[in-house]
Amino acid sequence: MALLEINNLHASIEDKEILKGLSLSVNAGEVHAIMGPNGSGKSTLSYVLSGKPDYEVTEGTATLDGVDLLELEADARAAAGLFLAFQYPVEVPGVATMTFLRTALNAQRRARGEDELSTPDFLRIVKEKAAHLGISQDMLRRGVNVGFSGGEKKRNEILQMALLEPKVAILDETDSGLDIDALKIVSEGVNSLRSKDRAMVVITHYQRLLDHIVPDFVHVMHKGRIVRSGGKELALELEASGYAAYGQDAA
Amino acid sequence: MNVVTQIRTAAEQALGIAVEQRTAAAEAGRIGELRRAAATAFAANGLPHRRVEEWKYTDLRALQREAAPLAGTPDAAAVAAASADVMSIEGAPRILFVNGTLVGSASDLALGAGITVEPLDAALRGPLADRVGALAPQRYDGPLALNTVFLGSGLVVRVAAGAKIETPLHIANVFTGAAASTYGRVVLVVEEGAEVTLVESFQGPDGVAYQTNSALELFVGDEAHADYIRVQEEGDAALHLATLMTEIGRNAQLHTFSFTSGAKASRISLYGRFGGQHSQAGLNGVNLLKNKQHADVTLLLDHAVPHCESRELFKSVLADESHGVFQGKIVVHPDAQKTDGRMMSRALLLGETAEMDNKPELEIFADDVQCGHGATVGDLDETLLFYLKARGIPQKEAEALLVQAFVGEALELLENETLREFLIARAAAWLVRRAG
Ligand SMILES: Nc1ncnc2c1ncn2[C@@H]1O[C@H](COP(=O)(O)OP(=O)(O)OP(=O)(O)O)[C@@H](O)[C@H]1O
Numbered sequence: 160m161a162l163l164e165i166n167n168l169h170a171s172i173e174d175k176e177i178l179k180g181l182s183l184s185v186n187a188g189e190v191h192a193i194m195g196p197n198g199s200g201k202s203t204l205s206y207v208l209s210g211k212p213d214y215e216v217t218e219g220t221a222t223l224d225g226v227d228l229l230e231l232e233a234d235a236r237a238a239a240g241l242f243l244a245f246q247y248p249v250e251v252p253g254v255a256t257m258t259f260l261r262t263a264l265n266a267q268r269r270a271r272g273e274d275e276l277s278t279p280d281f282l283r284i285v286k287e288k289a290a291h292l293g294i295s296q297d298m299l300r301r302g303v304n305v306g307f308s309g310g311e312k313k314r315n316e317i318l319q320m321a322l323l324e325p326k327v328a329i330l331d332e333t334d335s336g337l338d339i340d341a342l343k344i345v346s347e348g349v350n351s352l353r354s355k356d357r358a359m360v361v362i363t364h365y366q367r368l369l370d371h372i373v374p375d376f377v378h379v380m381h382k383g384r385i386v387r388s389g390g391k392e393l394a395l396e397l398e399a400s401g402y403a404a405y406g407q408d409a410a
Numbered sequence: 411m412n413v414v415t416q417i418r419t420a421a422e423q424a425l426g427i428a429v430e431q432r433t434a435a436a437e438a439g440r441i442g443e444l445r446r447a448a449a450t451a452f453a454a455n456g457l458p459h460r461r462v463e464e465w466k467y468t469d470l471r472a473l474q475r476e477a478a479p480l481a482g483t484p485d486a487a488a489v490a491a492a493s494a495d496v497m498s499i500e501g502a503p504r505i506l507f508v509n510g511t512l513v514g515s516a517s518d519l520a521l522g523a524g525i526t527v528e529p530l531d532a533a534l535r536g537p538l539a540d541r542v543g544a545l546a547p548q549r550y551d552g553p554l555a556l557n558t559v560f561l562g563s564g565l566v567v568r569v570a571a572g573a574k575i576e577t578p579l580h581i582a583n584v585f586t587g588a589a590a591s592t593y594g595r596v597v598l599v600v601e602e603g604a605e606v607t608l609v610e611s612f613q614g615p616d617g618v619a620y621q622t623n624s625a626l627e628l629f630v631g632d633e634a635h636a637d638y639i640r641v642q643e644e645g646d647a648a649l650h651l652a653t654l655m656t657e658i659g660r661n662a663q664l665h666t667f668s669f670t671s672g673a674k675a676s677r678i679s680l681y682g683r684f685g686g687q688h689s690q691a692g693l694n695g696v697n698l699l700k701n702k703q704h705a706d707v708t709l710l711l712d713h714a715v716p717h718c719e720s721r722e723l724f725k726s727v728l729a730d731e732s733h734g735v736f737q738g739k740i741v742v743h744p745d746a747q748k749t750d751g752r753m754m755s756r757a758l759l760l761g762e763t764a765e766m767d768n769k770p771e772l773e774i775f776a777d778d779v780q781c782g783h784g785a786t787v788g789d790l791d792e793t794l795l796f797y798l799k800a801r802g803i804p805q806k807e808a809e810a811l812l813v814q815a816f817v818g819e820a821l822e823l824l825e826n827e828t829l830r831e832f833l834i835a836r837a838a839a840w841l842v843r844r845a846g
């Protein structure tokens with residue numbers, strides 16, 4: 160079985176079906192890109208997998224390393240190795256970024272039966288990873304994402320991913336809102352986390368991200384389903400022709 | 411004139427008898443007069459109830475079913491038990507009251523230059539006796555009337571003109587033993603240009619229906635700086651009634667902070683008055699309630715003179731079936747031009763049946779003022795909760811982080827770092843107890 164295995168997934172929100180029988184297999188070591196028009200359900204897929212309330216799964220399965228994700232609370236899914244870099248990271252006023260990072264990391268370690276990190280070890284690791292992503296000490300002291308620019312919020316997502324070292328990371332439009340330099344920094348951050356034990360699902364609208372994070376597979380999502388899959392050249396084709404070819408698809 | 415015969419509750423009858431006994435013996439002088447006047451007022455009005463506007467949400471007649479007997483002098487075992495339990499604040503000298511009795515042997519009474527303390531009963535015969543009762547409000551206040559009738563236990567603290575007292579003074583009230591009632595009063599006189607921080611704490615055992623009635627009279631002199639922090643962690647069956655009265659001089663600053671997580675039912679009545687121009691007051695607080703706890707903060711702030719600034723921020727966290735009340739009234743007198751007042755009460759409901767009553771009011775009789783008030787009641791933000799959980803933080807821990815952030819906005823207003831950290835830790839402990 161693949162590291163992330165999604166089979167015939169149906170999910171709705173407020174009685175409106177958004178995912179309509181989606182299947183996807185992602186093996187360890189692979190990077191998959193998901194592209195598709197606005198409203199096709201890409202973010203919905205990422206929310207359903209990570210356990211956001213409000214969504215109802217009506218059919219299908221999703222497993223991570225053999226663990227049934229759909230049975231678990233969101234925090235347990237994270238501890239099982241799933242990470243979602245949000246399309247719109249929220250601000251959490253009053254919770255210092257450092258406190259948040261330490262609480263998250265230690266909660267996951269506890270859930271996996273590992274020891275909590277000592278404060279000095281934790282600080283050393285965060286400082287090192289933050290430096291690579293151009294995140295200042297001042298930002299770490301502030302409330303989570305509070306007063307961060309759009310690009311800074313995205314970098315903060317990647318910092319969290321680097322710290323939590325998930326098995327499967329879903330990056331939802333991490334490139335949107337990034338300037339050219341930040342895109343490079345973030346891509347390098349992501350690439351440095353590529354490994355044979357880890358898989359990534361990169362949701363994007365643009366080829367330019369895929370120039371930096373080169374995918375093994377590209378999928379087209381349309382109306383809640385994967386309607387086409389191919390290699391990295393599929394992204395170039397979409398860039399040239401758009402999604403018009405899928406528009407005629409029966410709803 | 412029609413005579414209305416009011417039906418007295420059992421508690422009122424018992425209190426009435428105790429009041430009569432206390433005022434039976436002739437007592438000369440001003441204190442005797444005060445006591446008799448309070449007794450007469452109590453006989454006429456009794457305990458406040460929901461038809462009294464200021465007590466609308468806290469019907470004391472219903473809440474105080476019985477009048478616990480007056481607490482006796484604690485024995486050695488009680489003092490030992492209280493000394494073992496009493497909370498302490500790093501670096502702060504502490505004065506201990508057990509069941510309303512000052513325990514000199516367990517108190518730091520020699521406080522160094524500039525600050526003196528004297529037991530209230532002795533001070534009633536001294537030069538500061540005139541201060542006692544001087545800040546009482548015009549309107550009838552039931553708990554204050556009783557506090558005045560039973561006046562005797564407490565402390566008069568005087569900070570000499572110009573003295574800057576660096577370390578906070580901690581007056582700790584501990585209750586122990588079987589249900590009883592205590593009446594205590596602190597008079598704090600901060601003379602011209604002086605600076606001081608006073609902490610009062612209240613604690614006692616769970617499951618004992620004891621009753622604490624506490625009053626504070628706080629005189630903030632011209633150019634003076636006073637901070638008053640109260641930590642109310644009474645036992646879960648206790649009734650806690652507090653009356654805080656203050657008058658603020660010219661160019662002066664007052665900050666009060668009330669932290670309430672204890673008692674089955676509690677009420678703070680705060681009466682403040684600006685008596686001198688160009689002064690500032692910050693009246694803030696945090697209430698953390700669970701189960702069927704009830705906590706009422708009712709404040710009345712008089713801007714009697716121009717050019718003063720007031721800020722109030724009260725944050726309530728209401729779990730389970732708890733009930734919070736905030737009533738705040740800012741009165742701006744006709745000539746109090748350039749008044750700047752802002753009042754805010756925010757409540758976070760954690761329990762399905764928790765409830766908050768907010769009633770902020772402005773009464774403005776001057777035309778050139780800036781005043782505002784607001785009140786909010788809300789639930790935890792689901793979007794934020796999901797973000798935290800998606801990072802592996804379990805529900806209870808995520809809730810605790812968000813609650814801490816919520817009350818943090820008020821706690822951050824505490825300037826003294828030791829006290830700020832002290833209260834942040836107590837809020838965290840409350841969350842841990844709640845989760846556990
Ligand atoms: N609370 C909701 N109630 C009803 N419909 C919703 C709700 N939330 C999302 N939807 C709908 O679900 C569909 C899929 O939304 P989703 O955010 O997953 O799209 P997306 O593919 O991520 O789009 P984009 O590329 O713009 O980010 C949209 O039609 C959207 O309007």
Ligand SMILES: [Mg+2]
Nearest residue numbers: 201202203246
């Ligand atoms: Mg989206």
